Amino acid sequence: MITVKVDVSPDSKLIVEYTWNLFCKHFDIVYSCANESYDLTIGFGPDSDIQLSEDFYNKLHNKDYMWKSHFTNSPIVTLDNGQPDYLSSAFYLVNCVQELKSTDIDSIGRFLYQQSLQNHFNCVKKDLVSGYFSKLKDSVPTLKKIAYSEEKSKFFISHDNDTFHASFLQDGFWALRNGRFDVILKLMTAEALRNPGWINLDKIMDINDEHGIKSTFFWLVNKGNTFLKKGLKNADYNFDDSYVQAQVKQVESRGYYNGLHKSISKETYKEESERLSFTPIANRNHYLRLNVEEHYNELDNANIDLDFSLGFAEHYGFRNSYGVPFHPFDLAAKKTNKVLEVPLAIMDTTFHTYLKTPRKDIANLMIDFLDENKNGKLLSVLWHNKFFTSYKFEGYLTIYKTMLAYFKQEGINPVDQNEIAETYKNH
Ligand SMILES: [Zn+2]
Structure with missing residues (x-):
C-alpha cells in the first residue's frame, strides 16, 4: 500500500x-x-x-x-x-x-x-x-520497487450477425463471375428452404468449442435501410422471427453469449436493448459507428456493463492506444462511466473492405501484430458470421483458424465476456 x-x-x-x-x-x-x-x-x-x-x-x-x-x-x-x-x-x-x-x-x-x-x-x-x-x-x-510481472495476453472472440440471407446475392454474384452454376443452384435451393448457408452459428460454435472459446454473438433489432444513408443497412433478418429466435436460444443453450448490436437508428440503446429477447450485458455498435461523447452515457443508461465497439474500421490495432479494458472518463460531466470498454483490436472487414488486403497476406499481418502484443493485453477479435462461409469469403475461415493456432502455440488463452467483467469489475 x-x-x-x-x-x-x-x-x-x-x-x-x-x-x-x-x-x-x-x-x-x-x-x-x-x-x-x-x-x-x-x-x-x-x-x-x-x-x-x-x-x-x-x-x-x-x-x-x-x-x-x-x-x-x-x-x-x-x-x-x-x-x-x-x-x-x-x-x-x-x-x-x-x-x-x-x-x-x-x-x-x-x-x-x-x-x-x-x-x-x-x-x-x-x-x-x-x-x-x-x-x-x-x-x-x-x-x-513494487514488484510486478506482466502476464501473457488473453484473447476474446465475438461475432456480429448482420446478414443471414445475403448469401444468395453476394455468393451468387461470386458464382456468376466464376461460372459456378452448380453453386447458384445450391444457393437457390438453400434460400427456398429458408436454410441459407450464412445461418451458420452452429458451425461457428463447433469450431470455437474445439478451442475452449465461448464467444459472444451480437444481434441487430432493426432491419433494412437506415435513415442515415442510402445503401447503409441494418440486419437482413427480423430479430423476432422464430428461426432467428431459435438461433438466439441455441447460442444460450451451448453456453455462449448474446449481446446487443446497436443498430443505426434514432432509438436509444435502452430502447433497442428492451426489444431483445434476452437482457444484454454487452454491446457492439454496427459499423463501429459511435460518438464517444454520447456512447458511454447511452450504455450506462441502458445498464450495459461491457462494450466492444472501440476500434477503427479502417485499421486493425488500438483506437485509443491501449490494449486493456478500462472505464472511460466523461470530461463534460467529470465522472467515470460505469461501462467497461474492451478495445477492439482486429476485425475481418478491416482487411476485406477497408485495407483490401490480399487474402494470402492477412494471416501473416495479423500474426505479426498479435506477436508484438502477446503480453499484458486483452486482444479482442471480431469475425462476422459470413466470414466463416465458402464462395465469396473463401479463405477467411483458414485465416481465423491460423490465428487460433497461433494463440494456442503461444499459450495465449481465451476469455469470455463474464470472465472479462469479473476480472475488471474493480478497475
Ligand atoms: Zn454490424
Whole structure:
C-alpha cells in the first residue's frame, strides 16, 4: 500500500485521480490518497515526484481537444523542461480525447482513422499507454520497487450477425463471375428452404468449442435501410422471427453469449436493448459507428456493463492506444462511466473492405501484430458470421483458424465476456 498526495487545482483533480487509479490498477498497486505523511506527490510543481503539465489541463478545460494542440513530434505530452508527462498522455489517449468535438468524421459520422494521431504518428499497432505506464513506474523510485510481472495476453472472440440471407446475392454474384452454376443452384435451393448457408452459428460454435472459446454473438433489432444513408443497412433478418429466435436460444443453450448490436437508428440503446429477447450485458455498435461523447452515457443508461465497439474500421490495432479494458472518463460531466470498454483490436472487414488486403497476406499481418502484443493485453477479435462461409469469403475461415493456432502455440488463452467483467469489475 502506498499513499499519495494529489496536489493540483480543484478542476483538474478528478482527472488526475482517475488516471492515477488507472495506472495503479494496471500494475495491481494498492494506494490511498492523503494530505499528510504520504509516499509520493503528483502535481504541477517541479518538486512533485510525478510532475504534470499544467498547460495540458488548461487546454482540456478550454475544450482544446485536437491532437495537434497537444503533440508535435510524438504522441506524448511534455513539461516545460521537455520531460515527458506520461500520466497526462495516458489520459488523453485512453479516452480518445482527439475525437471530442472533432469534425474529422466520415459520411456516417465515424471519427476518421486518416485524421487520427495514430495514423499521423504511425502507431496504431502499438499499445502506447502500457508503455508509458511502464516508463512512469520505472522513473519513480517508490513505484519502481513494487514488484510486478506482466502476464501473457488473453484473447476474446465475438461475432456480429448482420446478414443471414445475403448469401444468395453476394455468393451468387461470386458464382456468376466464376461460372459456378452448380453453386447458384445450391444457393437457390438453400434460400427456398429458408436454410441459407450464412445461418451458420452452429458451425461457428463447433469450431470455437474445439478451442475452449465461448464467444459472444451480437444481434441487430432493426432491419433494412437506415435513415442515415442510402445503401447503409441494418440486419437482413427480423430479430423476432422464430428461426432467428431459435438461433438466439441455441447460442444460450451451448453456453455462449448474446449481446446487443446497436443498430443505426434514432432509438436509444435502452430502447433497442428492451426489444431483445434476452437482457444484454454487452454491446457492439454496427459499423463501429459511435460518438464517444454520447456512447458511454447511452450504455450506462441502458445498464450495459461491457462494450466492444472501440476500434477503427479502417485499421486493425488500438483506437485509443491501449490494449486493456478500462472505464472511460466523461470530461463534460467529470465522472467515470460505469461501462467497461474492451478495445477492439482486429476485425475481418478491416482487411476485406477497408485495407483490401490480399487474402494470402492477412494471416501473416495479423500474426505479426498479435506477436508484438502477446503480453499484458486483452486482444479482442471480431469475425462476422459470413466470414466463416465458402464462395465469396473463401479463405477467411483458414485465416481465423491460423490465428487460433497461433494463440494456442503461444499459450495465449481465451476469455469470455463474464470472465472479462469479473476480472475488471474493480478497475
Ligand atoms: Zn454490424
